[in-house]
Amino acid sequence: MINSWDIGSVRGIKLRVHWTFLLLPLGxxxxxxxxxxxxxxxxxxxxxxxxxxxxxxLHELGHAFxxxxxGIGTRDITLLPIGGVAALERIPRIPLQELWIxxxxxxxxxxxxxxxxxxxxxxxxxxxxxxQFFYQLMLANVILVLFNLIPAFPMDGxxxxxxxxxxxxxxxxxxxxxxxxxxxxxxxxGLFGLFSGQLMMLLVALFVYFAAHSENRMVQQxxxxxxxxxxxxxxxxxxxxxxxxxxRFRNDGGVPSCLSIQSVAAWLTNQRLDHCQIIESGRVIxxxxxxxxxxxxxxxxxxxxxxxxxxx
Ligand SMILES: [Zn+2]
Numbered sequence: 317m318i319n320s321w322d323i324g325s326v327r328g329i330k331l332r333v334h335w336t337f338l339l340l341p342l343g344x345x346x347x348x349x350x351x352x353x354x355x356x357x358x359x360x361x362x363x364x365x366x367x368x369x370x371x372x373x374l375h376e377l378g379h380a381f382x383x384x385x386x387g388i389g390t391r392d393i394t395l396l397p398i399g400g401v402a403a404l405e406r407i408p409r410i411p412l413q414e415l416w417i418x419x420x421x422x423x424x425x426x427x428x429x430x431x432x433x434x435x436x437x438x439x440x441x442x443x444x445x446x447x448q449f450f451y452q453l454m455l456a457n458v459i460l461v462l463f464n465l466i467p468a469f470p471m472d473g474x475x476x477x478x479x480x481x482x483x484x485x486x487x488x489x490x491x492x493x494x495x496x497x498x499x500x501x502x503x504x505x506g507l508f509g510l511f512s513g514q515l516m517m518l519l520v521a522l523f524v525y526f527a528a529h530s531e532n533r534m535v536q537q538x539x540x541x542x543x544x545x546x547x548x549x550x551x552x553x554x555x556x557x558x559x560x561x562x563x564r565f566r567n568d569g570g571v572p573s574c575l576s577i578q579s580v581a582a583w584l585t586n587q588r589l590d591h592c593q594i595i596e597s598g599r600v601i602x603x604x605x606x607x608x609x610x611x612x613x614x615x616x617x618x619x620x621x622x623x624x625x626x627x628x
Pocket of ligand 1: 375376379421422464472
């Protein structure tokens with residue numbers, strides 16, 4: 317089954333378009349034609365949408381290139397009708413790295429908007445079709461920046477807030493505060509959607525609310541990633557404590573049996589491991605492999621303790 321098509325690759329990052337993406341230009345073309353605006357105007361609308369998604373792609377490449385600076389690869393970037401997704405191999409828990417990787421996306425759109433703004437200034441804000449096109453593209457990039465900076469997971473703003481808090485607070489506390497802030501934004505957005513009768517807004521609010529909840533749960537349950545290299549600047553005490561705890565955790569070579577299947581799978585992916593041992597009351601009770609965990613998640617057992625899968 318083909319879900320998405322390869323459209324090329326940049327610096328080893330595969331660029332893909334999900335098939336549902338095609339519905340977007342087709343829908344816009346059909347609605348423009350049916351509203352009687354004429355073929356030229358309909359084609360311009362389609363071209364504008366494609367140009368906007370070009371900017372979304374550059375935004376995702378911004379994240380991916382910033383991640384590469386820290387040796388973090390990106391499996392692929394997929395364009396969907398609702399936006400783009402860059403599948404980073406992992407999100408670093410080092411605040412400065414997360415801050416830079418997350419900010420790089422919106423920064424790309426800021427630069428694009430400034431370029432189009434400069435074109436308007438230099439060329440004079442004429443009323444020709446080309447001027448209008450550039451103006452709308454500039455506006456779209458401003459909206460992309462503002463939307464992405466909403467301080468709620470899974471938007472960039474939520475991660476920026478978390479990384480800023482994590483400079484002073486332990487990672488888990490920073491995530492909890494950022495998630496709560498996101499949920500507060502979601503409630504505000506939901507109420508606005510409800511009273512203004514905008515169903516789409518209500519749906520986005522619900523999505524943001526649950527995304528914040530799951531991001532928080534994942535971080536609180538998930539054993540942390542490998543401790544940073546020695547090049548890492550000195551951390552405050554709380555971080556050092558976490559570092560020691562995580563390190564011991566890792567040397568044990570296993571994960572506690574009470575963790576959910578979902579979080580163990582996420583941890584294995586983070587660590588780039590294929591299997592791990594399961595520890596209960598300080599002793600190894602068995603082993604699980606990544607395919608086993610994936611199969612269990614597909615069967616809807618993601619929330620079940622990993623001890624369920626242990627057969628040894
Ligand atoms: Zn982004």
